[in-house]
Amino acid sequence: MAKLLKKIVLTGACGTLGMELRSTLASLADELLSVDIADAPAGLLENETFVQADCSKFDEVLPLMEGADIAVHFASIPDERPFEELLGPNYLSSYNVWEAGHRHGVRRVIYASSVHAVGMLENSAGIDVDADHAPDTFYGLAKCFTEDLGKLYWAKRGMESVHLRIFSCTKVPQNARALRTWLSFDDLRHLVERSITTQATGFTVVYGISNNDRAPVNNSKSTYLGYHPKDNAENWADSLLAAGVDVDPKDPAQLLIGGPFATVPLGESGVAGIKAMATDAPAPAPEAAPTNGKKLPSFLTKKGMNP
Secondary structure (H helix, E strand, C coil): CCCCEEEEEEECCCCHHHHHHHHHHHCCEEEEEEEECCCCCCCCCCCEEEEECCCCCHHHHHHHHCCCCEEEECCCCCCCCCHHHHHHHHHHHHHHHHHHHHHCCCCEEEEEEEHHHCCCCEHHHCECCCCCCCCCCHHHHHHHHHHHHHHHHHHHHCCEEEEEEECEECCCCCCCCHHHHEECHHHHHHHHHHHHHCCCCCEEEEEECCCCCCCCECCHHHHHHCCCCCCCHHHHHHHHHHHCCCCCCCCHHHHECCHHHHCCCCCCCCHHHHHHHCCCCCCCCCCCCCCCCCCCCHHHCCCCCCC
């Protein structure tokens, strides 16, 4: 059966989220070109090829985009670092993907943005996709930069993009904060698929979050994507709250949407703060998916993406 697209390029293919997306992307295109600065994954899919490349170097990115319809850009350092350490992997890589894509006629870029683009806003604000940028770190600032880059390339060059403000993407929710912020792997795959298959997107921002009862954001202005998440962190509420760490309700890390990223000094790890909030992975409610036991949340591992 003919595939929807000829070629999709996936950057950051060896990261936790990239690995979760490979099969979905391969099902949509004749060719999936997976790209990472790391070594190739252990096994490639039938229609998948792999190129080891540094996305911060334009000359390495440019040839990858030849013949591509869609680029899915997930390559980055997934934590706060000093600005100069993020400049290449998180800022320049985005420019390189957009500019190389433009030169080769790529129609649309799907970008792994983050909640940290608006991390200094309050959980109680009820924000939608039109909320002003309020980055909580240099990491969040890179997400703001790339969202504006996508908006510029749409306005000036007609190049579409969908920016996924990803929250806490793990197999199961890992702490009490995740009752608000969890994005399941299944919902991530659904979101990326809809971002690719929607006929026209222009410049779009959408929150990458599951159907959580306590979600602090809404996607009412992005419904045209047809993203309908099914998973709900509330299924884990009893065990997460019972095992949770005592918190100060006046702590900005609890009040602000960026969590610990909103309180760390610039240049210092936000992932470390999230790790401190984590409990042993709880047993899910009977109707929910299996648990990872005591495995460290995937977004806290070295290859994790978008904490």
